[in-house]
Amino acid sequence: MNRSIIVHLFSFVFYTLVQALILKNLAIFNLAFCFLYVLFLLSLPVDTNPLLLMAMAFLMGIVIDTFYDSLGLHASTMVLIAYLRNPWLALITPQSGYEVGAAPSLRYNGIQWFLVYSIPLIFLHHFVLFYVEASSFNIFLHTFFKVILSTLFTLIAILIVQFMSGSRARI
Amino acid sequence: MGRLFQFFYTYRSFFTFLGFEVICIWLVIQNNQYQSSKYFNTSNEVAANIISTSSNVKEYFGLSDLNNGLAAENARLREIVVQQQKILLENRLSKIDSTKLKSFTYTSAKVVNNSVSLSKNYITINKGSDDGVAPGMAVISEKGIVGKVKTVSRHFSVVISVLNVNEQVSSLIKSANYLSTTQWDGIDPQFVDLKYVPRHVKLRLNDTIVTSGYNAVFPEGILVGVVTEFDLKKEALFYDVRVKLTQDFAQLSYVDVIKSVLKVEKDSIENLTIKK
Numbered sequence: 312m313n314r315s316i317i318v319h320l321f322s323f324v325f326y327t328l329v330q331a332l333i334l335k336n337l338a339i340f341n342l343a344f345c346f347l348y349v350l351f352l353l354s355l356p357v358d359t360n361p362l363l364l365m366a367m368a369f370l371m372g373i374v375i376d377t378f379y380d381s382l383g384l385h386a387s388t389m390v391l392i393a394y395l396r397n398p399w400l401a402l403i404t405p406q407s408g409y410e411v412g413a414a415p416s417l418r419y420n421g422i423q424w425f426l427v428y429s430i431p432l433i434f435l436h437h438f439v440l441f442y443v444e445a446s447s448f449n450i451f452l453h454t455f456f457k458v459i460l461s462t463l464f465t466l467i468a469i470l471i472v473q474f475m476s477g478s479r480a481r482i
Numbered sequence: 483m484g485r486l487f488q489f490f491y492t493y494r495s496f497f498t499f500l501g502f503e504v505i506c507i508w509l510v511i512q513n514n515q516y517q518s519s520k521y522f523n524t525s526n527e528v529a530a531n532i533i534s535t536s537s538n539v540k541e542y543f544g545l546s547d548l549n550n551g552l553a554a555e556n557a558r559l560r561e562i563v564v565q566q567q568k569i570l571l572e573n574r575l576s577k578i579d580s581t582k583l584k585s586f587t588y589t590s591a592k593v594v595n596n597s598v599s600l601s602k603n604y605i606t607i608n609k610g611s612d613d614g615v616a617p618g619m620a621v622i623s624e625k626g627i628v629g630k631v632k633t634v635s636r637h638f639s640v641v642i643s644v645l646n647v648n649e650q651v652s653s654l655i656k657s658a659n660y661l662s663t664t665q666w667d668g669i670d671p672q673f674v675d676l677k678y679v680p681r682h683v684k685l686r687l688n689d690t691i692v693t694s695g696y697n698a699v700f701p702e703g704i705l706v707g708v709v710t711e712f713d714l715k716k717e718a719l720f721y722d723v724r725v726k727l728t729q730d731f732a733q734l735s736y737v738d739v740i741k742s743v744l745k746v747e748k749d750s751i752e753n754l755t756i757k758k
Contacts, residue, residue, distance in 0.1 A: 331529075332536045338599035341671060361495040369502050376509075377522045377529050379597075380604035380640055383509025390506060394499040443510065445601040445647070445668060453669050454601075 315412075319355070323371060326351045331378035334468075343460035347468045348375055349436055352393055353429055354416060357409045361397050368393035381444065388440045392432045403427055417473035429469060434462045514602075514648065523633060523640050524595050524606040530638040534594040534608060541735075548735050555624045586701050589613055589739040591621075594638070598671035598731045603643040605629060607737060610637040618699065620740040626705040626728040627651060627693060628737050639739075645671050645731055653706050654694040658683050661694055664706055664725065671731055674707065676723035683721070685712050691725050701740060705729075 326348040334345045352368050372386025379385065400415065405424060409415075417425040437458045445454050490497060509522075524530055541548075591613075595606035609615050611634045621628040621641045629641040629649065642649050644666060651664040653676070663677045676691060689709040695702025711724035742748075 328532075331532070335597065338597075341599040344599070362498050365495070365498055365502055369506075372506070373522060377526055378524060378533070379600075380523045380606075381510075381600075381602065382513040382522045383506040383511075384513075387503055387506030387510065390499060390502040394495065397495075446514070447647075450668050 315356075322351055322354075323367075327371065327374050327378075330375055335378065339460070339464065342457050343464040344457070345464045345468050346437065346440075346461070347465065347472065349389075349392070349433060349465065350469045350472060352389060352396065353432065353469070354414050356412050356414050357400055358411065359397075361394070364396065365390050365393045384440065384444055387443070388436050391439060392436050395435070396432060399432065400428070417470065425473070430462070430466065433465050433469070434458070437461050437465070524604070525610065525633050525635040525638040525640045527635060527637070530594065530606060530608075530635070533606060534638075537592075537594040544735065547733070551624070551735070558624075587741045587743060589615065589741070591615075591639075591737055591739055593734050593737060596643075596731070596734050598643075598645055601647050601668040603645040603671075603731075604632070605641040605643050605734065605737075607639050607641060607739070608637065609739060610634045610639050612636050614741065615639050615739050616741075618745075620700045620704075620742070621737050622700070622704050622740060623729050623734060623737045625730075626707065627700060628729060628731075628734065630699055631739065641737075643731065644674065644727070650677075651700065651706065652694045652697045653691050655679065655683065655685070655709075656690040656692055657686065658689070661696070662691075662723075664691065672726060673710070674725050674727060676709070676725050677720065679721040679723055680719065681714060681721070685709060685721060685723065687712075699742070699745075701742070 330346070330348040334347055338344055348371065351371060352364070355364060355367070368389035369386050372384075372389035373382075375385040375389075376382045400409075403424070405420060413419060415425070415428055420428075441454050441458050441461070442448070448454075524533060589609055591607040591609040593605055594608050595604075597603045597605075605621070605628065607615075607621070615631060615634050617631050617634060619631045621631060627644055629643045629646070632640045632642045634640075644651060644664070647666055647668045649666065653662055653664045654660070655662060655676075660679065660683045662679045664674050665677055666674045679685065687709055691706040691709065693700040693702060693704040693706060705728045707725040707727040709723055710726045713722045715722070
């Protein structure tokens with residue numbers, strides 16, 4: 312238990328720094344953004360207490376917001392997907408069920424299950440994020456385009472990280 | 483009473499969710515106001531130091547471009563100095579109108595953080611209240627307008643970029659001498675829209691747009707951009723005008739913060755008039 316707290320703490324700092332220093336400056340055609348930090352929330356153990364989950368999502372959102380100068384924006388979207396994550400996990404439980412303390416990961420549950428698990432959450436996160444950020448539906452299509460491309464970009468980044476961190480998958 | 487607690491306990495995660503979201507929405511609304519949170523933005527010392535270290539590393543990759551830009555600006559300034567001295571000598575001016583010369587003071591600052599692709603873009607610069615920067619000051623570069631200071635900490639400030647859908651700049655069509663408003667539409671970071679240009683104004687392509695100086699944030703005559711496209715729909719009251727910004731915001735490296743010395747005086751006399 313202790314070891315996993317340290318690992319989570321480390322990954323919290325790691326995802327935040329990667330997001331704030333590298334991925335923030337990365338926007339393909341000014342349309343596709345990568346919000347890899349969502350993976351921190353997605354890869355917390357299945358049986359994490361929902362209250363703790365939301366608190367961590369809120370904290371991470373505030374830190375990311377500090378770097379994006381958009382106070383409350385990332386925090387609200389992170390809390391939203393933190394709230395929906397556990398019901399969604401319960402809904403798509405594989406036939407064998409989850410092991411105690413297992414993290415939802417690609418290596419452990421297979422790519423098909425992982426895509427089903429992550430795509431709706433990433434899409435929802437990006438959808439709310441971009442429309443709240445634009446704070447209007449004036450440029451609806453442009454924003455929607457941003458949402459779709461960014462979802463793809465984030466998903467690809469998340470898959471790459473998941474493939475690379477095979478040994479950590481069961482922490 | 484017990485059943486009420488039972489109810490809250492059963493739906494505790496929903497209520498926590500609701501609580502967090504209310505806090506977040508409140509923060510979002512607060513942050514959209516002009517004077518907003520002091521700590522959770524990139525002028526925060528910890529965040530600013532991390533970003534400025536990273537920008538120091540990044541700076542090495544653009545040194546030659548930066549150098550060329552600065553050299554060009556130097557040459558231009560030297561030219562102006564020579565011209566001014568000539569004029570001064572010719573007219574034998576011994577006394578200079580102090581109000582005119584000192585109405586704006588400049589502070590140079592380095593951009594440590596910048597974005598162009600969101601709808602509300604902010605820029606962080608490495609000068610803060612210790613260098614005399616205060617909220618409301620104008621920020622320009624040698625190529626044109628950049629934005630307006632939003633919040634300051636001791637060593638850093640956050641600037642609302644012109645590329646922010648909420649930001650409007652009072653501007654002037656130079657050839658027609660007509661007042662209008664510049665605002666970004668949130669799509670292409672190279673272009674802004676010019677609003678409220680009525681039908682009777684004669685617009686031409688490549689007309690220069692400058693700041694008007696009516697809001698006392700920006701000095702008069704700072705470059706905004708040039709008209710690249712305009713269209714007058716049949717029933718429309720105003721033109722649809724596209725303006726290409728002279729400053730490429732993706733390449734922003736050094737900026738000047740302008741303090742308007744006369745702003746307080748101007749605002750106070752205007753307020754007096756409004757109150758009466």
